[in-house]
Amino acid sequence: MIVYILCFILFLVGLYGVITRRNLIKIAISLSIMEFSIFLILVLIGYIENGLAPIVDASGSAQIYVDPLPQAMVLTAIVIGLATTAMLMAIAIRLYRKYKTFDIREIKNLRG
Amino acid sequence: MEALIPLFVAIPLIAAFLIVVFGKLFKGFHRFLAPLTLLILLCMAVFEFTGLGENSIPYAMGGWIGKEGLPLGIYLVLDGFSVLMLCIINLIGLIALFYSLSYIAKYTAENNYYALFCLIIAGMNGVVLSGDLFNLFVFLEVSVISSYALVAFGVGKTELEASFKYQVLGGLASMLILLAIGLIYWQTKTLNIADIRKVFEGGYSASFYLFVQVLLIAGFGLKAAIIPFHAWLPDAHSSAPSPISAMLSGVLIKAVGIYVLIRLFFNMFVFSQEIALVLTTLGAISMVVGSLLAIVQWDLKRLLAYSSISQVGYVVMAMGMGILLLLRGNNEAAAILAIGGALYHMINHAVFKGLLFLNAGSLEHRLDTRNLREMGGLSKAMPITSTTSFMASMSISGLPPFNGFFSKLIIIIAAINGRFYLLATLAVIVSIITLAYFLKFQRYAFYNKAAETATQKIKEVPFPMSFSMIFLAALCLALSLLAIPSVSETILSPAIDALIQPEIYSTTILGL
Numbered sequence: 001m002i003v004y005i006l007c008f009i010l011f012l013v014g015l016y017g018v019i020t021r022r023n024l025i026k027i028a029i030s031l032s033i034m035e036f037s038i039f040l041i042l043v044l045i046g047y048i049e050n051g052l053a054p055i056v057d058a059s060g061s062a063q064i065y066v067d068p069l070p071q072a073m074v075l076t077a078i079v080i081g082l083a084t085t086a087m088l089m090a091i092a093i094r095l096y097r098k099y100k101t102f103d104i105r106e107i108k109n110l111r112g
Numbered sequence: 113m114e115a116l117i118p119l120f121v122a123i124p125l126i127a128a129f130l131i132v133v134f135g136k137l138f139k140g141f142h143r144f145l146a147p148l149t150l151l152i153l154l155c156m157a158v159f160e161f162t163g164l165g166e167n168s169i170p171y172a173m174g175g176w177i178g179k180e181g182l183p184l185g186i187y188l189v190l191d192g193f194s195v196l197m198l199c200i201i202n203l204i205g206l207i208a209l210f211y212s213l214s215y216i217a218k219y220t221a222e223n224n225y226y227a228l229f230c231l232i233i234a235g236m237n238g239v240v241l242s243g244d245l246f247n248l249f250v251f252l253e254v255s256v257i258s259s260y261a262l263v264a265f266g267v268g269k270t271e272l273e274a275s276f277k278y279q280v281l282g283g284l285a286s287m288l289i290l291l292a293i294g295l296i297y298w299q300t301k302t303l304n305i306a307d308i309r310k311v312f313e314g315g316y317s318a319s320f321y322l323f324v325q326v327l328l329i330a331g332f333g334l335k336a337a338i339i340p341f342h343a344w345l346p347d348a349h350s351s352a353p354s355p356i357s358a359m360l361s362g363v364l365i366k367a368v369g370i371y372v373l374i375r376l377f378f379n380m381f382v383f384s385q386e387i388a389l390v391l392t393t394l395g396a397i398s399m400v401v402g403s404l405l406a407i408v409q410w411d412l413k414r415l416l417a418y419s420s421i422s423q424v425g426y427v428v429m430a431m432g433m434g435i436l437l438l439l440r441g442n443n444e445a446a447a448i449l450a451i452g453g454a455l456y457h458m459i460n461h462a463v464f465k466g467l468l469f470l471n472a473g474s475l476e477h478r479l480d481t482r483n484l485r486e487m488g489g490l491s492k493a494m495p496i497t498s499t500t501s502f503m504a505s506m507s508i509s510g511l512p513p514f515n516g517f518f519s520k521l522i523i524i525i526a527a528i529n530g531r532f533y534l535l536a537t538l539a540v541i542v543s544i545i546t547l548a549y550f551l552k553f554q555r556y557a558f559y560n561k562a563a564e565t566a567t568q569k570i571k572e573v574p575f576p577m578s579f580s581m582i583f584l585a586a587l588c589l590a591l592s593l594l595a596i597p598s599v600s601e602t603i604l605s606p607a608i609d610a611l612i613q614p615e616i617y618s619t620t621i622l623g624l
Contacts, residue, residue, distance in 0.1 A: 024276065035283070041294060042294045045295075045298045069303075070294070073293075080257075084253070087279060088283070091264055091275050094267055095272045107273055108273075109270050109273055110273055110274060110347045
């Protein structure tokens with residue numbers, strides 16, 4: 001149970017960062033933190049007490065294996081997360097070239 | 113028939129790859145390949161549509177066919193609702209792409225634009241076809257990430273800012289969706305939508321169920337820009353290049369937002385009173401607030417973006433109403449009317465909002481401004497843009513004989529039949545407000561006589577742009593025919609049946 005609570009705290013840390021930070025890069029990092037807390041939860045979902053890595057060999061069939069599907073899901077989600085982070089960073093760098101700052105208080109053309 | 117289903121995703125993916133690799137080597141390669149791809153996809157979608165009827169066809173990816181009612185691999189499912197969405201996506205995509213041929217020439221890196229366009233189509237086709245929750249999430253990210261890049265395509269100050277905002281909120285939405293998918297897998301040990309329904313029908317813990325539904329409403333509501341989650345939409349949709357705005361507003365928010373919400377709440381979850389009330393309320397709020405925010409805008413594309421929020425509100429409200437009526441059980445005719453009205457309005461909105469954004473693009477192309485105060489007297493100088501935008505404006509504000517009138521009328525009749533008098537009144541009032549701000553657009557852009565002398569030199573837009581606008585305007589009139597019962601029976605009824613009879617959806621997939 002404690003692990004799930006820690007995951008949730010990690011999620012809240014990320015959310016706090018997204019809401020309060022004023023630096024574009026820090027916002028991106030906070031988003032990544034949130035993302036990884038969710039990946040952790042996904043991995044935990046597939047975990048079974050005393051389970052082995054799900055590699056079936058010829059000898060034994062009586063072992064307990066952890067659920068491999070959430071692991072495959074997390075691998076896919078990590079790749080997607082990489083793409084979003086790269087995209088976010090590219091935009092942040094282009095913004096820096098235009099405004100010469102990472103501060104979101106000075107980047108506010110769009111309102112209403 | 114069945115073999116064509118994976119091609120809806122594969123063809124645009126291959127086209128995007130080829131455009132990136134060969135686009136720089138052969139001049140004009142991307143301008144030829146991308147429209148051809150979309151044309152092929154549209155023909156395939158129409159072919160599937162004519163052959164499908166009331167069936168739903170599952171396709172097991174990689175030949176992983178399930179055993180004894182347990183699905184093994186990933187399924188793509190083609191049914192009445194998804195084939196309808198496929199037709200809209202590829203039709204609006206083809207028109208927007210044809211329009212881009214002359215519009216996008218002013219930007220650099222043209223081939224990247226066409227490659228991203230093909231990717232966005234691939235992602236949306238995947239979302240619409242997927243019968244597997246996690247696979248749906250992956251396709252959703254494909255289309256949404258390419259839309260982040262396309263919003264920032266102009267790399268000006270506002271474009272980049274809008275794209276950053278869109279990405280932060282879109283990233284949040286994706287996380288909520290991923291968390292919900294994880295939790296659903298935890299409880300049901302399956303990711304197949306039909307199989308999940310079977311598990312839920314066997315019983316579920318109420319608090320878990322509600323939590324997951326709220327997470328999904330927040331996640332897909334962010335993607336669909338329903339009102340409390342709408343902050344990114346006006347920025348992103350007004351900053352993107354105009355054909356992309358037409359794609360985002362016309363198709364993307366429906367394919368990755370509304371479509372998924374409808375699909376999950378009709379075919380995956382068992383109906384529940386609370387969630388139906390939440391959907392109806394959110395829809396009604398975004399309908400009213402979106403139109404009130406639109407009326408004060410002076411930036412033309414922002415006005416159109418806010419009006420998208422308001423029109424999407426109609427669709428969500430009518431869907432929620434449909435669920436409420438189905439739950440009540442004594443008035444199924446009204447429920448079918450509400451759901452049919454929602455689907456009809458969704459198709460119509462794709463057409464006229466696409467057309468309006470293309471009009472805005474033509475004005476921006478000739479005048480280099482989006483501010484309504486700087487336009488005026490253009491009705492003589494740009495007759496085609498003026499006429500088509502007039503038709504689209506009348507259509508969106510619900511004046512006969514255009515399609516918007518009939519879909520709104522159907523929704524209002526359904527509301528009155530189901531005794532939702534407040535919602536019916538709101539729908540009428542919002543329709544009048546819509547008319548007000550589109551008359552403002554017409555007057556300031558085309559009929560303000562004072563500015564006429566200054567605009568003498570402005571010419572009509574080139575052929576690809578004017579042809580796309582005329583085509584969509586004709587479609588605005590032609591879609592009115594869907595109001596005729598016999599026509600709507602062949603086109604809308606399969607989609608409605610797929611939604612209100614979830615047992616059929618699940619049995620065809622699990623019975624493989």
